Amino acid sequence: MKAVAVFPSQRKVRVIDHPEPKLTSTTQAKMRILDVGVCGTDREIVSFQYGTPPEGSDYLIIGHESLSEVVEAGSQVSTVKPGDLVVMTVRRPCPHPNCVACRQGRQDFCYTGDFTERGIKQNHGYMTEFVVEEERYLNPVPHELRDIAVLVEPLTIAEKSLEELWMVQRRLPWDCPDGSGKSPARCRKAVVLGAGPVGILGALAMKVEGFEVSIYSRSPNHEEKNPILDAVDIPYIAAETHSTEEMAKIAGPIDVVYEATGASGVAFDVLKHLGPNAVFVFTGVPGRKAPIPVDTDQIMRSMVLNNQLVLGSVNAPPQAFQSAIRHLGVFKQRWPAAISSVITGRFPIEQALDALQNQPGSIKNVIAVASTAA
Ligand code: BGC
Ligand code: ZN
Numbered sequence: 001m002k003a004v005a006v007f008p009s010q011r012k013v014r015v016i017d018h019p020e021p022k023l024t025s026t027t028q029a030k031m032r033i034l035d036v037g038v039c040g041t042d043r044e045i046v047s048f049q050y051g052t053p054p055e056g057s058d059y060l061i062i063g064h065e066s067l068s069e070v071v072e073a074g075s076q077v078s079t080v081k082p083g084d085l086v087v088m089t090v091r092r093p094c095p096h097p098n099c100v101a102c103r104q105g106r107q108d109f110c111y112t113g114d115f116t117e118r119g120i121k122q123n124h125g126y127m128t129e130f131v132v133e134e135e136r137y138l139n140p141v142p143h144e145l146r147d148i149a150v151l152v153e154p155l156t157i158a159e160k161s162l163e164e165l166w167m168v169q170r171r172l173p174w175d176c177p178d179g180s181g182k183s184p185a186r187c188r189k190a191v192v193l194g195a196g197p198v199g200i201l202g203a204l205a206m207k208v209e210g211f212e213v214s215i216y217s218r219s220p221n222h223e224e225k226n227p228i229l230d231a232v233d234i235p236y237i238a239a240e241t242h243s244t245e246e247m248a249k250i251a252g253p254i255d256v257v258y259e260a261t262g263a264s265g266v267a268f269d270v271l272k273h274l275g276p277n278a279v280f281v282f283t284g285v286p287g288r289k290a291p292i293p294v295d296t297d298q299i300m301r302s303m304v305l306n307n308q309l310v311l312g313s314v315n316a317p318p319q320a321f322q323s324a325i326r327h328l329g330v331f332k333q334r335w336p337a338a339i340s341s342v343i344t345g346r347f348p349i350e351q352a353l354d355a356l357q358n359q360p361g362s363i364k365n366v367i368a369v370a371s372t373a374a
Contacts (some may be wrong), residue, residue, distance in 0.1 A: 033130065035366050037065030039154060064091075093110065194259070203232075
């Protein structure tokens with residue numbers, strides 16, 4: 001079967017022929033891959049800055065954002081059957097008995113670093129025709145979401161962040177001041193940094209939760225994004241023309257920041273302008289560039305005097321996949337055109353290398369591995 005593989009030692013990326021996998025246990029299912037999304041992590045992997053092949057292999061099959069259809073289920077598999085649509089999680093646990101996170105299925109919090117990640121770290125990914133996986137890593141998706149469910153994984157980053165936000169804000173009175181008892185989100189302001197797919201999807205999730213959301217971003221081609229953001233009524237503040245201070249005046253007082261760019265200079269600049277008791281969630285993974293000067297006194301002073309919290313968040317557990325699936329359903333009902341226009345390109349697997357290029361104006365490129373099972 002065809003697969004898109006990166007050969008780091010040869011500095012090559014190509015479509016290869018890889019053996020089709022078979023069930024090796026009764027708790028596994030076999031999936032036909034339908035769609036695979038391309039993200040910044042994949043672009044880093046195919047430019048040899050990130051990613052590791054499985055032990056003993058000189059290549060890594062890439063792809064970790066997927067939608068697939070179950071074609072075969074082992075006799076002990078009970079939650080899915082052939083014909084069902086599923087989205088697979090990405091991270092697999094480390095083997096160490098003392099890693100309490102991995103032992104409890106929370107490898108997104110692995111202590112040892114010896115986890116693997118499908119399509120990223122020592123584990124082949126989904127940019128291929130068939131995959132075999134354990135049932136516990138499968139998340140069923142309703143057929144109504146066939147066209148957009150490939151967006152589940154990038155949305156899980158926000159879902160895990162939101163879950164953590166609710167949890168950490170329980171440390172203080174965070175209710176709405178009007179005594180209405182409505183969700184605290186309904187009287188809080190959130191800023192999303194970055195208008196890529198992770199930023200846009202996160203902004204929609206926060207909007208659905210009730211936050212007043214703005215996006216602050218530096219995107220040369222943000223015209224493509226304006227119709228989406230207009231439809232969902234999220235103001236776009238251009239970083240080219242507004243300093244972080246000006247942005248905070250327009251969008252603030254900022255209660256929550258969801259960072260989805262990996263642009264650390266801007267992020268730390270925004271830290272200076274948070275409101276009281278604010279939470280700042282970092283999700284971007286910056287490349288290693290030259291050091292950037294930061295006003296640490298001002299940041300530390302403001303963080304202490306305002307009881308602020310900075311949180312880093314990576315990967316996502318199954319419950320974040322379930323929340324993402326639920327939220328995508330809401331997006332589709334409320335803003336059907338906007339949510340489908342997040343997917344800006346569909347490519348056959350033979351053209352995966354084109355899809356991996358970051359063309360101007362593209363938001364989310366998808367490899368449509370199989371276009372059946374609509
Ligand atoms: C993926 C995560 C992964 C992270 C770090 C992201 O692109 O969505 O699942 O943990 O990269 O490898
Ligand atoms: Zn672990």
